[in-house]
Amino acid sequence: MLFSHEDLWSSKKEFKWFPYDEAKTFCHGLNLKCKEDWENYINGRYPELPNLPKEIPKNPDQVYRFIGWKSWEDWLGLPQEPVVKKKEDVSLWDQPNEVHSWMPFEQAREIARSYKFEYKEEWELLVAGKYPNKKPLPKNIPDKPDKRYRHYGWKDWKDWLLTPENQKIYSAFFEAREFVRGLRIKDMKHWISYTDNPNPLHCKYGLVIPSKPNLEYKNKGWVSWNDWFGIDIEFKDFQTTREFIHGLNLKSISDWKKFCKGELPGVKKAKNVFSYPEIAYQNKGWNGWEDWLGLTLFSTEKGKNIEDIPEGAILCKCLGKRKNCLDCDGKGYYFP
Secondary structure, eight states: OOBOSSOTTOOSOOBOOOOHHHHHHHHHTTTOOSHHHHHHHHTTOOTTSOOOOTTSOSOHHHHTTTTTOOOHHHHHTOOOOOOOOOOTTOOTTOOOSOTTSOOOHHHHHHHHHTTOOOSHHHHHHHHTTOOTTSOOOOTTSOSOHHHHTTTTTOOOHHHHHSOGGGOOOOOOHHHHHHHHHHTTOOSHHHHHHHHTSSSOGGGGGTOOOOSOHHHHTTTTTOOOHHHHHTTTSOOOOHHHHHHHHHTTTOOSHHHHHHHHTTOSTTOOOOTTSOSOHHHHTTTTTOOOHHHHHTSOOOOOSSSSOGGGSOTTOEEOTTTTOOTTOTTTTTSSEEOO
């Protein structure tokens, strides 16, 4: 079919545009991602790309409207929006005969979230059939949703697998690992038992620690389970470690926290010193922070009785005498 650059009254020689498929093939090689990219390209904003041949129109949606045009996705070589055949009374778990009619993104995500997974690695095991006790994935949900739904709702794996209210912001890796080492856990059996507890100890310290740290902290510091538990570290006994701590001349619990975080100038925490000695040495010699630091931080002669302090709490300097104390709010103790 003949088209002209000029109006109907021009005497210039007519010429042919490239056939639609040929022009489309050239455009696929540009690796543009959207119509806006195309407009930037034809306006000369991507000088690193080859010039548009004069035989390819800048307004292909109009020129090829009746001779091949489908969509901007087809023109630029982008994934096509999934086409789903409607079927009455089909449940979310039905498997239609049309395997390549992908389920709409939001509906597919609803099913994905029903598996209660949190990580991409768990999803990959599911599609590989490694969870025999779980219901098979419907055939019209793609194995690689991050590719199939890239332009149709996909955000990230957390969004795909978890509802917003179930997504957690976990504590930093090194902070979490220091706490876990204080638990003196030696194997996966005891770790699973600890994380299955509905109210694990770390919650009292304001920490959020994942049950699968090997997946959560992948590329964020994770080394191995032995490293996570501190199994290969030769921690000293309570008496030996306490003598070492006394030599540091720390003046307060605040100094201790700074020491553990490496924030005290000229003093570096050794790997084999527990950051949470009150947990690590519980029933193994622990006798309070005054004893640990070698100081008399508090006096219990007046104020709160030491026996009234809950387990894991620290006696406040005000001894409960100050009703509006910023540390203990008048209780006489606070949790670290």
